[in-house]
Amino acid sequence: MQVLVRDNNVEQALRALKRKMQREGIFREMRARTAYEKPSVKRAREKQEAVRRARKLAVKRAQREGLLPAPKKKTVTRSRSA
Known part of the structure; x- marks a missing residue:
């Protein structure tokens, strides 16, 4: 997954990354993989x-x-x- 940082605005890029990860279901998968x-x-x-x-x-x-x-x-x- 890739997010571009424009004008050294890391906060905006981080929000975009979190949004993409949420949409892809990565957070849900990470939570599911924490335990058997x-x-x-x-x-x-x-x-x-x-x-x-x-x-x-x-x-x-x-x-x-x-x-x-x-x-x-x-x-x-x-x-x-x-």
């Missing part, structure tokens, strides 16, 4: 993740077909400081 996971626990977790993905896909499909209302869009309110 029994095969039965691993199967149960993977099955649970598959169910969650299937549910999420079904909700999105139902929203696309008009069976469920679309999610509410978040409105960002910005306050102006003097």
Whole structure:
């Protein structure tokens, strides 16, 4: 994984790196690798993740077909400081 540092702005590059790592699931994988996971626990977790993905896909499909209302869009309110 690679992040470019522009104008010696290391903080911004670090935030971008963390965002990329989060998106790729590296933090989750590191946490999972810290301790041994029994095969039965691993199967149960993977099955649970598959169910969650299937549910999420079904909700999105139902929203696309008009069976469920679309999610509410978040409105960002910005306050102006003097």
